[in-house]
Amino acid sequence: MEIKIKKLTESARLPERGSDFAAGYDLYADTTEPISIEPHTTAMVGTGLAAAIPEGYFGGIFARSGLASKQGLRPANCVGVVDADYRGEIKVALHNDTDSVREIAAGERIAQLVVLPFLAVTFTESDSLPETERGEGGFGSTGRK
Numbered sequence: 001m002e003i004k005i006k007k008l009t010e011s012a013r014l015p016e017r018g019s020d021f022a023a024g025y026d027l028y029a030d031t032t033e034p035i036s037i038e039p040h041t042t043a044m045v046g047t048g049l050a051a052a053i054p055e056g057y058f059g060g061i062f063a064r065s066g067l068a069s070k071q072g073l074r075p076a077n078c079v080g081v082v083d084a085d086y087r088g089e090i091k092v093a094l095h096n097d098t099d100s101v102r103e104i105a106a107g108e109r110i111a112q113l114v115v116l117p118f119l120a121v122t123f124t125e126s127d128s129l130p131e132t133e134r135g136e137g138g139f140g141s142t143g144r145k
Contacts, residue, residue: 012048026113
């Protein structure tokens, strides 16, 4: 599948896979100066890119495991969504979960983009739902083992 990407700045970098079997494509910070993220705050980090995600798909913006586990930086909304009809700049809301200031350098990998299909559905209001074995059991209702 081919996805058209538009560079909005000269310094923007196209998404790249880290290995042949990687599901995610690294997104890079498009900034001229380092971005400081204060403890327990969120900063919007631009990628300098816009994309034409095909109809029936969306771009999921996920954390980079190393950035999250080693630096405590993750997308603030946990998984961002780039809809097929969005043509603006792809930005990542990076949240600092630590008690220390974190810095993002120009060109640093900040998240990964995974292109995924989705089902368009219609919700129909109903007075009843089909019964299941689980029923209304909530979090942890199926046990630990």
